[in-house]
Amino acid sequence: MQNPVQLDKTLATLDSDRDGAIARLLEFLRIPSVSTDPAHEADVRDAATWLCRELRGLGFTADIRDTPGHPMVVARSQSGDARPVLFYGHYDVQPVDPLDLWDRPPFEPALEETENGTVIRGRGASDDKGQLMTFIEACRAWKAVHGALPSDLILLFEGEEESGSPSLRPFLTENRDSLTASIALICDTALYADGRPAITTQLRGLVGEEIIVTGADRDLHSGSFGGLAANPIMVLAQALGTLKDDTGRVTLPGFYDGVEDADETLRRDWDALNFDAAEFLGRVGLSTPIGEQDRTPLEMLWNRPTAEINGIEGGYTGDGFKTVLPATARAKVSFRLTGAQDPQKIRDAFRAHIRHHLPQDCQVEFHDHGASPASVMDTSDAAFAAAKQALSDEWGRDAAYIGAGGSIPIAGDFKQILGMDSMLIGFGRDDDRIHSPNEKYDLDSFTKGARSWARIIAALR
């Protein structure tokens, strides 16, 4: 039997220890744990060691767990009568180049006053060290007030998120029993654009495919062969250009099987966001949504699948002109998936479409560049309503269920391997410059983030 929850006292403790929390985060940020760069291998391990020591100091059972790549840090609190919950974050950071675009050394973090308030500036401040520390600080305050950590927590910290997470799926598979909880909390996302607190409840999936079309056994002169010989670039253009019709709809047979409209609740939440597509697109020099014209912009981004050509090359592309009919042309194509679309069926339908457009004289080679289904969380789980209310209480405005157009593969991995849904809750902002020079995390995101977790932990008791 745990002590009664003392939320107000926990929040007050967080407030009074603010400077200590900042100092700890700055120390953590000083470790240059760039996972993609072999030169930083020892630094990545230092960050894991730092985290592990921190967690043990709080009373967690914590270990560094080696993998073929960078290590995982796994920590547990005592078990009690709370619902078992897994918290996920990553302690590795993006490379810092181009270094000369930073206004201060990326691993000498500091508080800075800006016209939008105080920020913590440094690589990893937002993605993801600052975010994961919000949860650890909530645990620290909880322990100070209640005399014990919140029960039934599993903490999982990865050191390869910025380099494709090669060890994650095997690690989850090998440690299925000890990592499975009733739900996962993933803190690697942002507040909604205007600063409204949000829980991301659906993520699009992805199918990646490369195709190489080959015609003649050599490059041909279009004067000698043009009109007679198949041109692989033209074949590609015809096959890929017909992936979408005039209305923006993908033409592959069965493509929309499993795609579902947002339900009434979600649609109301999304409408309330007042998403301004013109403003959103305006920031990158665009103005007009090009998706299916009978859909709202947010549906296009979050709830509708796409077909995109991400790369194409063939023939002569240097200066001047060359009247060549090239032997080969290639393209990289991806599909963002929603609802219950089956990645394998999409891949099969795409390959059939390409083969259908292939003239007798051309061959095609396909390369599988990975696939993941969309993640759609079951928001009828009471944890969602509890966390949403907790966020609304902390931020003084209604939290929203939102979608995301991109994939966060960890959510799919948790579902597939551990059978659990995820609540994606984060406090980053669109202007945090993650992956870019001068990354920052608003001090407000950090302090209110920690308070938010204290409220959510309390709500999940």
Next chain:
Amino acid sequence: MQNPVQLDKTLATLDSDRDGAIARLLEFLRIPSVSTDPAHEADVRDAATWLCRELRGLGFTADIRDTPGHPMVVARSQSGDARPVLFYGHYDVQPVDPLDLWDRPPFEPALEETENGTVIRGRGASDDKGQLMTFIEACRAWKAVHGALPSDLILLFEGEEESGSPSLRPFLTENRDSLTASIALICDTALYADGRPAITTQLRGLVGEEIIVTGADRDLHSGSFGGLAANPIMVLAQALGTLKDDTGRVTLPGFYDGVEDADETLRRDWDALNFDAAEFLGRVGLSTPIGEQDRTPLEMLWNRPTAEINGIEGGYTGDGFKTVLPATARAKVSFRLTGAQDPQKIRDAFRAHIRHHLPQDCQVEFHDHGASPASVMDTSDAAFAAAKQALSDEWGRDAAYIGAGGSIPIAGDFKQILGMDSMLIGFGRDDDRIHSPNEKYDLDSFTKGARSWARIIAALR
């Protein structure tokens, strides 16, 4: 009054100086005169200098004539009582990429024994250095035998043929008086497929166009923007993929205006060639003509216009995968023209077609890469019959009037600017791999080519 023509002796002299002629050609081929590549600018001039020195050594009045691009070489023999004739060739060559597909360095030419006889291997061996040297070697032997060069010859050598001949028309216009002859001999074509000597009497024209489609002001992440933001690669695929319909017909409005069927005589000549499309395509690993299915293969090649994509690039094309929506994508597109098609109208129709497919958020930039109408010669000029007989005598089989699928814009320019028809006589072969790795010229083409010119020069006295 010239000495009497001693053709047999001239031919014998060519035969006995064969090794000298080969050595001179190899020296010429070692100069990497790639006109499209600014890095080779000095090499192109070196090739002009080499030619000029060679011609002066033979007794021609020869000069390098500067242009805004690469220089022209103009040479003249003494005037006499022969019909004034202009000979044209080009001393620039195609780029060599992909270099790793060459079996020997492209500018270290050599004789090679193959199962089809001895070949001269190297960039430019066939297109066009080897061909133009056949004429120079004929002049050399003529002078050795007759004590003087053939009279009334104007030689014009261009250094920009492989990069669209931007300086040619202004040069012809400025030098109209000194370059005009009764007829032009152009040596930049091939024997008919089976090795039959031929005079090309019609050539397709060409319109070259580059298009650059721009969307957002930066590369976008397809997770954050996919479904909402215009994708320039998709725009290109859709616009270019619809240039042809299912039957192989070009869809641009008015595209076929001016296209005419071959007349009865020519059609009979072409039928007699017994063109074997399967065999022709089989040599490059293909089998099936992809042109308009109600046309014969020779019509597709010689008498029907085309639309081709010669190069395309956009987005990420390296190893792995990147879910990018690129800011720009570009393509090089060309049209082969026949009959009286108007290049400017074709270009306009193409640009209108692209603009029609352009979503509101995309811009397009067009670059004009040159244009020339098709050329159709008047074969009733007596020079045609004389040359046809000379070729038949040298090669021991009936020479034919044929068409060509490629453009030799110079023929149209000679007609338009200098008012003269051209006889296109060349000795290349279909398997010469011009514009491709491992270009070659048959030694037989080179030696019998030179003998053919000696006969033609004699016949035109």
